[in-house]
Amino acid sequence: PQAAARLVNALADAYLAQNVQRRAAEADKSLQFLEAQLPELRQQLETAEVALNEFRNRHQTIDIPGEITALLSQTVELEKHRLELDLRRRDAQARYEPAHPIASALRDQIASVSAQQKRIGDRIRALPKLQQDYLRLARDVEVSSQLYVSLLNNAQQLRVARAGTIANVSIVDRAVVTEKAAKPRRALVVAVGVLGGAAAGFLLTQLLAAMRGRVRDPGELEAALGIHVSATVPESAEQATIDKRKLKEPFLLAQQRPTVGAVEALRTLRLNLQLALADTERGRTILLTSAIPGQGKSFVSANLAFLIASAGPRVLLIDADIRRSSIERYLPVHGERGISDILRERLDPAPFVRADVAPNLSVLPAGDGVDNPGDLLTEERLRGLFAWANEHYDVIVVDAPPILPVSDAVVLGRFADVTAFVVRHKKAAQADVVDAVHQFRLTGAPVTGFVFNGFVPSRVRHGYGGRYGYYRAGYGYGNERRA
Ligand SMILES: Nc1ncnc2c1ncn2[C@@H]1O[C@H](COP(=O)(O)OP(=O)(O)OP(=O)(O)O)[C@@H](O)[C@H]1O
Ligand SMILES: [Mg+2]
Incomplete structure (x- = not known):
């Protein structure tokens, strides 16, 4: 009997563990991918900032007309969009066949963004050389910092999702070895039946009330x-x-x-x-x-x-x-x-x-x-x-x-x-x-x-507010709090 109980318990544990694992694996895969990208992006951002600063020091009096600012925000949007799509494409490559609709939709989108970029590129090439250089450097800084912040945001969401992954099955009762041989005891069965029924009814009403509850976690x-x-x-x-x-x-x-x-x-x-x-x-x-x-x-x-x-x-x-x-x-x-x-x-x-x-x-x-x-x-x-x-x-x-x-x-x-x-x-x-x-x-x-x-x-439940704030402040994206 001991062996039988051990066997049943081991099976139940293994099933539970596997269930959690499978649910977490999906979030894990994307998270691993993002975490591998983050240091590289941060490096890119720092390099871009250094380059822009050097340029500013060298050409203190460069004239930046309004047209340049407009072009800048357009190229930033497009470049960021393309990079985001490219990241998604690399992530998709690891998961889907090249002929999968998601993979091909991504390729189409990248092609259309590249075409738009080419049109803007032509307008930029018509500008004086110094303004072109400025535009390119400023764009690199903007794009990498926005992309970095948005990846951080995505990684946070995935971490929250993974931490919240719990099994959707649970062990109701573990197997135990009884001391005495089993024999029906009528009074006990009746008492357990009545109490159990009442408890089940109570649980059911609680469950229904909870379902009417507000959405805290989607x-x-x-x-x-x-x-x-x-x-x-x-x-x-x-x-x-x-x-x-x-x-x-x-x-x-x-x-x-x-x-x-x-x-x-x-x-x-x-x-x-x-x-x-x-x-x-x-x-x-x-x-x-x-x-x-x-x-x-x-x-x-x-x-x-x-x-x-x-x-x-x-x-x-x-x-x-x-x-x-x-x-x-x-x-x-x-x-x-x-x-x-x-x-x-x-x-x-x-x-x-x-x-x-x-x-x-x-x-x-x-x-x-x-x-x-x-x-x-x-x-x-x-x-x-x-x-x-x-x-x-x-x-x-x-x-x-x-x-x-x-x-x-x-x-x-x-x-x-x-x-x-x-x-x-x-x-x-x-x-x-x-x-x-x-x-x-x-x-x-x-x-x-x-x-x-x-x-x-909720800081109590997720406890990451501080860390997130730190990154944002560190990279000049503290507007949320300054405003
Ligand atoms: N993420 C958010 N952060 C802060 N405020 C928000 C956010 N989303 C919505 N709000 C504010 O909540 C209020 C309700 O939002 P909104 O009017 O967009 O809702 P709605 O679904 O269109 O409502 P209705 O059905 O009445 O048209 C607005 O004052 C809006 O500015
Ligand atoms: Mg509305």
């Missing part, structure tokens, strides 16, 4: 729905401060504070959604929705649209939340007519678009409030609008209404190529998100990923 949602987190966007202190002041003028974080953590995370989101788009056939329309209001759809849509546009493609941001539009908090559009008018009166969308609210970014406002958005948001009325948008823009970002209060939003799913569900840390009930995703999937539209928004790391 891992359970990922497991329950088979959808992954496309990006974790930290809570932004700057955005919160601005929100408190209730300003009349719009404020766009990605434009005003391009280097803070939340914007870095939105760049990760941009990359992941663009890769997902590249995998689809039409590949143009990104839909953002959420289970309930207030999760950050408008915040994410506006900033994401801006970031995509700043890398080159022509972007149309559609404010499809006609009940409670709030795009004007982020971008300069107010009280204009828009999508509700277009749908109601079946009008041509072109005159309603606010062109170039930022470089390459146009906005289609929500328009006048209406009493019956459900009647307007019909597949038949929307078809013309999306056909028109697909014809005139490279990327369409849709700020959709939340799903649960009014399910008319799900019809928008028919026109989306990729859909991201915004889930706000501690502000969404897990059960609501599960419900909403199920409703959304009924239309046949898949959900591509979660945006885990407003994440506030």
Whole structure:
């Protein structure tokens, strides 16, 4: 009997260990890759900074016109985008066959970015030699520091994910060897049955209550729905401060504070959604929705649209939340007519678009409030609008209404190529998100990923705030705290 108990226990332990290991292995692989890149990138950054400083010392009085600054930010964006894609490609090489759709999508994207770089390169070569040199050096510094910070961010996310990896099986009871031979004892069986039943009932109600709980860690949602987190966007202190002041003028974080953590995370989101788009056939329309209001759809849509546009493609941001539009908090559009008018009166969308609210970014406002958005948001009325948008823009970002209060939003799913569900840390009930995703999937539209928004790391649980802050301060990216 001892041997039998040992055997059973050993089997159970081995199973548990293997289960944890398998779950952690995936995160480990990516993390190892990133950690191997980090020292190299840091070296690159230091070298680039030294070179730029030397150049500045040598040419104290170089003239830097505004055109150069604009070119600089464009080349930085493109170069960074290309490097990010290149890293992803090297990571993908280790995991997939060359013919895998992800690998080929990455190659296509790299080719298109290189083509854009070539066009800008031609403009730069037309400049005086000294300005060209300055531009090249300044670009190297910008690109390596941004890339370094964003990789640090990714590595942190993976470390958190790995540390949180626990088995999804557990050992209920270990095998023990009894002293006496077994024989049925009726009273005991009845007592255990009654108490056990009561305990099980109690546990079940607790479990249900916990499921109604707020989302603190998207891992359970990922497991329950088979959808992954496309990006974790930290809570932004700057955005919160601005929100408190209730300003009349719009404020766009990605434009005003391009280097803070939340914007870095939105760049990760941009990359992941663009890769997902590249995998689809039409590949143009990104839909953002959420289970309930207030999760950050408008915040994410506006900033994401801006970031995509700043890398080159022509972007149309559609404010499809006609009940409670709030795009004007982020971008300069107010009280204009828009999508509700277009749908109601079946009008041509072109005159309603606010062109170039930022470089390459146009906005289609929500328009006048209406009493019956459900009647307007019909597949038949929307078809013309999306056909028109697909014809005139490279990327369409849709700020959709939340799903649960009014399910008319799900019809928008028919026109989306990729859909991201915004889930706000501690502000969404897990059960609501599960419900909403199920409703959304009924239309046949898949959900591509979660945006885990407003994440506030708890120092007690993760304890890495300090270290992260140290790196950021050390490399001149302390804006988050200075502001
Ligand atoms: N990561 C973040 N950091 C700080 N503030 C944020 C963040 N995300 C969103 N917010 C703020 O939270 C509030 C709600 O966000 P937002 O309006 O984008 O949500 P929404 O999902 O569009 O809501 P609604 O359904 O009402 O349209 C806004 O004041 C926004 O600025
Ligand atoms: Mg909104």
